Amino acid sequence: MDSEVKVRIMIAKPGLDGHDRGAKIIARGLRDAGYEVIYTGLHQTPEQIVNAAIQEDVDAIGLSSLAGAHKHLFLQILKLLEKNVAGDIIVFGGGIIPDEDIPELMGIGIRAIFRPGTKIEDAVNWVKTNVKPRVTPQVDRL
């Protein structure tokens, strides 16, 4: 596999929540670290996010939520990824996520949760360690 293949990351804002400060900072931080970053903009439905992720052929999706709807929305997105045979896209999240929700989110397949106080560098390092280009056979990438 070509080590020069750039990892593509989508930063997404599901739901009606408009808090985009954190999402934009992470998007910028990842771009500055050399990743190809796609930012969905606000107010995306789970369907829109999953469709865009598949079309853009991303390796990971970072979901940002600060208005309390994370449990419902994150689960919908994971289900839709599975349904679209894209369950190997790594999904991580961040925002205002109460402590007690974290085990449940990790249980359904969210790989990491970045909460307020996270350093840009820590999020970038996590991505470096945990996200590699997907090994989808090229024939499937039409």
Add this chain to the structure above:
Amino acid sequence: MFKENEIIEIKRDREKWGEKLEKSLAKAPEIKERFSTVSDMEIGRLYTPEDIQGFDVQRDLGFPGEYPFTRGVQPSMYRGRHWTMRMFSGFGSAEDTNKRYHYLLSQGQTGLSVAFHMPTLMGYDSDSPLARGEVGKCGVAIDTLKDMEILFHGIPLDKVTTSMTINPPAAILLAMYIAVAEKQGVNKKQIGGTIQNDMLKEFIAQKTFMCPPKPSVRIIVDTIEYCTKEVPLWNTISISGYHIREAGSTAVQELAFTLADGIGYVQAAIERGLDVDSFAPRLSFFFNAHIDFFEEIAKYRAARRIWARVMKERFKAKNPRSWLLRFHTQTAGCSLTAQQPYNNVVRTAFEALAAVLGGTQSLHTNSLDEVLALPSEESATIALRTQQIIAEETGVTNTIDPLGGSYFVESLTNRMEEDAMEYINKIDEMGGIIEAIERGYPQNEIAKAAYHYQQQIDGEEKTMVGVNKYVMEDTISIETLKISPDLEKIQIARTREVKENRDNGKVNACLDKIRSACEGNGNVMPPILDAVKEYATLQEICDVFREVFGVYRDPGMF
């Protein structure tokens, strides 16, 4: 303020002092090379009369209640009446929130402030597919007049004033409020309160938008025009810097973009043919109280002075009430930390004190748990008590503008004014704030500032206690407010029941009238008022707006 020969003497003395200081610094250097505010504005070692050489007390300071209002908008300020203690509150169902309002009023709160849930803020009913997972989560669910009747049950709307943080559907919530008041036997001419109704800052920062900027401003001008005649005690708009700051702007950007938005609304209302003095006295403002104490105080003082000058000189307003910048303040949510959350009580107290020393008219103090969830009753009580301690124990309300005349504060106030005017002039050159927003100018300036600040935190140039310094491994767990998962079903059932029991023929006729008003030049407020009284839902009315005006999409810049 000082005679030229006095300044020369002060300069000479300062130079002598400087020589002594150099020797002492050689032995013990200062702890940092550069001292700056949370907005990264550099601050000098010492301020003296030299720093305010051109300062003219009569021109730049004046007296409280007198132009240019640097010292405050009322002649007696807090000696006459404390600020309104107005805690932003709303969660779950209308019943849950109504209970919280009764509790807060019983604890000495003096005004209400409604937090709506995301679907209401965005113009969707609870039964919309887009509302799944969001109902009652970050505010109260309001779909129809029925919910609003429950929300204000037992609260006399001729005695309590209410602020509603609502933007794209502001006209609809105002109409519902008027309808509830009328059911209580209170005429709309008697009700007092505020709708946020500030769409420009939504495009810039808060991002609850529905239609594109131009039609959004048109609906706002409709509400201004309507209230000027029909709801004369209502604050038609709360021109908000709060969200601009929360999105990561500097203090100067918050000040400049907020006032530029204000200029945009005044311009639009004048273009509608309204007399500036008929509507300007009902414009109000809303600022953030961030953690940098003096920067914030200077910001509020500069805001009053700039607005007075803009209204008098640029818009030729003659009524002194048109010159007043009256403002609400909320302490900075973004300054709070999830780590060691009890420290948030301390941060909020300092921020609230800055707002008071800056002359705020009303204040919300954040609760210690707001970085984790909506506030619990206990934490909201501590936040309210923080204000009561400032008002009644600290003694800071004994005199008006106690920091007026401080070399530092006056110099910083001047600098805030100069730097903000530079932005405002740049926006004017672009053709006004709507043009600037369409180009993404304020959005980009804020994103840059937010990223810069985050880098300073990550690089430990700026301190956040508990986050990048004095870190503790054990996290303190605090009890937070939970929203029942059943609420969504209950709320959807209620809204469906309302729809089944109303006269749909009448509702549709009302919606048609709203559509014609939107398509033509008619004011949208009277048909909206008729529609909500027939229990048209919030989304049904917003769908008309979306059909006629189109939908604005986030350009997704970062």
